[in-house]
Amino acid sequence: MNESRDPNAVRFDPASGADHVESYFLKANDPSGERALWIKATIFASAREPGRPLAEGWAIAFDRRGGTSKHVAVKHVLPFSDALFGAEGLDIAWSIAGSDDRMRIRPGDTHGRITRREHSIRWDLRFDGEARPFVPFPHPAMYRGKFPKSKTLTPYPDLVFSGEVDVDGERWDLSGWRGMQGHNWGRGHADLYAWCHVNTWESEADLTVEALSGRVRVGPVLTPLVTLVCARFRGVTYTWNGPLEIARAHGDVGLRRYSFSAEGHAARIEGTFEAETDDMVGLYYPNPDGPMTYCLNSKLARAHLRFEAAGRPPVVVKSHAAALEIGTRDADHGVRMHV
Template sequence: MTAIAQNTPRLRPGGDHVESWFIRANDPHSPRAVWIKATVLTSRDGTALAQAWCSVFDGRRTKAWCLDIPLDTARFEANTLGQDIEAGPLAITLTTRGGDTAGALSDDTSSISWDFAFTRAEVGGAPLSLLPGDRLLGMRFPSNKLVTPFPVASVAGHLEWDGERWDLGGWHGMQGHNWGSEHSPEYAWGHCVFTDTGDETPFAVLEAASGRTRVGGRVSPLVSMLVIRRGEQEYRFDRVLDLWRQEPHLDFPHWTLRMRGRDGSAVLRMSAAPEQMVCLAYRNPARATSYCLNSKTAAVSAHVTPINGNAFELRSAHGGALEFLLPQPVPAVSPIV
């Protein structure tokens, strides 16, 4: 499935639906990152709004903003070249080769503005889905779908946070899209671009998730998926219902995932400092609000033992995106946005 197809809006007015497009950019040299997201939220009770989100991290400080916008004043349009998204002061353009975003958000204490573009990287940059095949994207299971049209991207542009200007040239990023009738009841999600220590060129990427979904009114056990791309090789651990070959442990702020599959075995470890995270209140169309404990500067390590080939390690001190979605906030991560 192409990047354009993966980014196509799934909104159907009149029903319970939540959908987001998000972009992340990380400095390969320091624990600085920015995360942009546009969200659509509708429900059968008539709720219809869009949201503009921004979170920024610099290793010491974190800050997040969210602005609600009436849906009828927002724009989520698809065309032959890609998608045009406008949610209040947030604009995102997505094409087959990349995209750009610009915007500004503020509150009583802080403000941010940004303007940057991203292009698909040669290594690992083809569209990615954790689910085994595109067919599941059109089914009711799981209740929330995730695709990554741009798993690895090169970034250029700038942001300004309370008068401090960051040059984003040479940063690396990704772009994702998710949708469904509700947020998953619980999940951990992670993504990381690994770069060479010399010239900071991306050479590998991983994405993983462990989450619960609703099946027939009941909440499922944790179901996990993991995809690793290293050079020209891809290692997939995506047999969603193969629970006896998955060992997820969600112990905030740590996540460990052991996977076995047709490509071998892998152990993923991710963790983040709570004081360097943000807590985001994620509304659900017909259920209670969930809370996303969000880091874009997490530590990541992965040990991979392929069926054919030598074992290898991937490590990043501060390049990981790590999210936990829980039914209640965690006091160590505040304030709630």
């Protein structure tokens, strides 16, 4: 990025009074593809209510064992002033007075508890992976300036987890689960976006892939869909974000399906990610300026990837333990909204 700041350093300035959303998240996938865990810590600040920013803790335990979806989604909210978000790197902490709810995320470990009504998710996890981030935007100024309004990067694209999670009293052992840690921020959520990530395959493959496509509003104009793709194959990172690569890249975003393709001189890639309606959890993502974004979130998506590095035979792999998120302003999306 050619920036001195750590990829996980918080970007929110409470003194600015500006619209701001920011998220740190972890996801881990059961190798069998039957379960997954998603944990997120967020900041929400609106210029309409200066001086009242919020911190939020989210967790989803995805579970489709036995062919029946039994997902549990929980969320709690507290004043930003009661939370810690580190200015130097990954350092998030808070406790909610009068309850056992809490959140702690730092390099290498996370623990916490979030309750909502009759549901509870508690976790105590360690994670390990190489700190070589995926940086999809091609210019450092795009991370510092106002455009695009949504910034994203992945400080840890490939992690291995250990530890345990308690989901409504049931203990899950996460030993050997693969996953990642991401960070995004900006003035609001894109009007339409798709994001996917996968590093758990049905066959052996030293491959991690992440892609995103989005449309944002610049004044009254909605930009065309822009697609950016990152991959790491056998230790080599490929990023399709040069001018010609962006012009050639293609993305197609539906409410249950996302496909993309990209090519450059070093490699080409194409992929399709799909999720059943029952494998998606709907989340409300309000924007500081008013409109609602509906996040259709699945960590149990199917993925089909074809990757071909120059001079090498193509690698074709499949997964049923992939992440897929669709962000839409369409309230008639047909997915059950949880939190």
